Amino acid sequence: MVYITRKEHFSASHRLHNPDWSEAKNIETFGKCNNPNGHGHNYEIEVTVGGDPPKDTGMVMDLKKLSDVIDAEIIEKVDHKHMNHDIDFLTGVIPTAENMAIAFWNILKPKLPHARLISIKLYESPNNFVEYRGE
Numbered sequence: 001m002v003y004i005t006r007k008e009h010f011s012a013s014h015r016l017h018n019p020d021w022s023e024a025k026n027i028e029t030f031g032k033c034n035n036p037n038g039h040g041h042n043y044e045i046e047v048t049v050g051g052d053p054p055k056d057t058g059m060v061m062d063l064k065k066l067s068d069v070i071d072a073e074i075i076e077k078v079d080h081k082h083m084n085h086d087i088d089f090l091t092g093v094i095p096t097a098e099n100m101a102i103a104f105w106n107i108l109k110p111k112l113p114h115a116r117l118i119s120i121k122l123y124e125s126p127n128n129f130v131e132y133r134g135e
Contacts, residue, residue: 003118004059005048006066010075013040014083014095038082044123045074047108049115061115069111074104097122101132109134 015038016030026034033039047070051060081087083095089107093099101122109117123129 001050001116002053002060003048003050004061004063004066005046006063006070007044007046008067008070008075009042009044010079011040011042012078012081012083013038015039016094016096017084018094038084041124044121044129045070045104046119046121046123048118048120049112050118051115061112066112066115069108073107073111097124097128097130098132101130105132105134 015035016033017026018029021029047066049061049066053060077089078087083090083100087095089103090100093103101120104122105117105120108120117134119131119133121129121131
């Protein structure tokens, strides 16, 4: 199997907060990420798909088409938004990078019928990222 990856970026804010917990427990658990007004990141997302490249194209998938899917299904919905308030598919979910990667997987998987979704990496910073490889 051959793997290809497309990297995109977006900026968004969020607040890590569990409404079932006390303010003290939220502050203890999430620290400055529990700021009542939220805080922002310049995220990078890497979407990796895999497959056997057919002889007629030699491509697992056209990377421009992969970029278009990521843009339409993820970036246009989350860029310059507040993840807690503006994103329908995150309603009731603490918008950690882990939960966001899972949500992005669930959105992208059915949109990529001709390539196998392998992983989603979501970078909150150059030093902090999560990787989700599906169910």
